[in-house]
Amino acid sequence: MGAGTPACTGAGTDILSEAIGSVRIGRAEACRKAESGSWGMRFAAFAGSGVHIVLRGSAWLVTATGRPRALKAGDVVVAPFGAETGLSHAPRLLSHLPPACPSGNTRSPDPTDVEFLHAAYLLDRGQVHPYLRSLPEVLTISPGHDRSSQLRSLTDLLAADVTDVQPGSGATRPALLDLLLTHALRQWLKQDGDVDRPDIGDPAIAVALREIHTSLDKPWTVQQLSEAVGMSRTAFTKRFTVVVGKPPITYLTGWRLSYGARLLRETTAPLATIARQVGYSTEFAFGAAFRREYGIAPGRFRDLQSRQVPAAQVRGV
CATH class of the missing domain: 1.10.10.60 (Homeodomain-like)
Known part of the structure; x- marks a missing residue:
């Protein structure tokens, strides 16, 4: 084996692992936002993979196709290949939502109705892995209280990393995003096992x-x-x-x-x-x-x- 090449063995060598590895050359970015009252935001399509996570409160996920989906605290939305998405306080058309604010964290000292975590790998070069492009444009995962404890723990860690930026975040953020994407996709595959997907095993x-x-x-x-x-x-x-x-x-x-x-x-x-x-x-x-x-x-x-x-x-x- 050449020095520096990835050592993959056994179950670790699968399409899911390599698909996530392929977006790792992108920039790992994340922010935390809070909203109240009547609100909505539209996230433009991009090259890469990302997530929305509802930390507190409830919201509606809006896409270019399909009906709006209700989200509750703990729900995770994955955009495997960076499809355009929207979030809102109520069901709305994606085209009616304003572009997401380009600023970073928007937390308020006062109580708010809902709080989100947004994170993504943004690819400046290259293309999203074919396996990720074979998945639906958005995947929704609802971890139960008796399962996916790792996913909830990773969400808490990433939220803390975004909220209180410390030296070394350039290393911790990609690592946490890697794990979060992996666990979210694993959970989706478990709960949607009847979906016609390639056998990554x-x-x-x-x-x-x-x-x-x-x-x-x-x-x-x-x-x-x-x-x-x-x-x-x-x-x-x-x-x-x-x-x-x-x-x-x-x-x-x-x-x-x-x-x-x-x-x-x-x-x-x-x-x-x-x-x-x-x-x-x-x-x-x-x-x-x-x-x-x-x-x-x-x-x-x-x-x-x-x-x-x-x-x-x-x-x-």
Whole structure:
């Protein structure tokens, strides 16, 4: 296994894990808001994944399609691929809601009717993982008092992190958002198990994903991957494409570049080292592939990320 490549084993190597990992190169942003009386707000569509969480009170979720949905304290709304959403004190048309205020936290010392937490990974480069795009535009999760204690605990931790910003929030916020998205999607899959979704636990494909993710520096071919799972090349390609949403080599290339982008963002390793870690023989080959995927050279991408100042708002969650 190349140094720095993700070590995925067993059940951890599934489409849900890798889908969430794919948005991790985005900016993790969050804010907390409180409202009273007659109110409403519309969150524009964006590239990434995000959540609304009702901390206190009740509200209505409004989307471009479907009927408004009533939300109560504790409910979590996930926008897997950043669809436009709205929140309001009463059922309304999405087009009738004003744009969400671009400011950060809007908490009041006086009692308010409702309080929300909004958080998202905003992708400036790249695309949302196909698995996330295969899900409905919004997912609603209602954790019961006797279940999803982890989800409630993560909500409390993220709310506290947003309310009282301390040194190190650049590390804690993405970690909490990762866990929150994972637990929310797990809970949704449990409560909506009859929904026609790809089987993210497919054993053969799980093995192939594990091979890719634990040996990302290996010059994989479709033939080698199909042999690793004991299938013919044709059958493997068809099955992988159905489960993952992309052909094997397309997925492999996308993951290499996505992980390379994370290394550029999170480490100071030389470009040549990163190129080898993600399976490219030279930094020039890596750079050419990176520019095709992200429209920017790796060095320029790293420079922009290092100088990036987090926006003061959460857009489109």
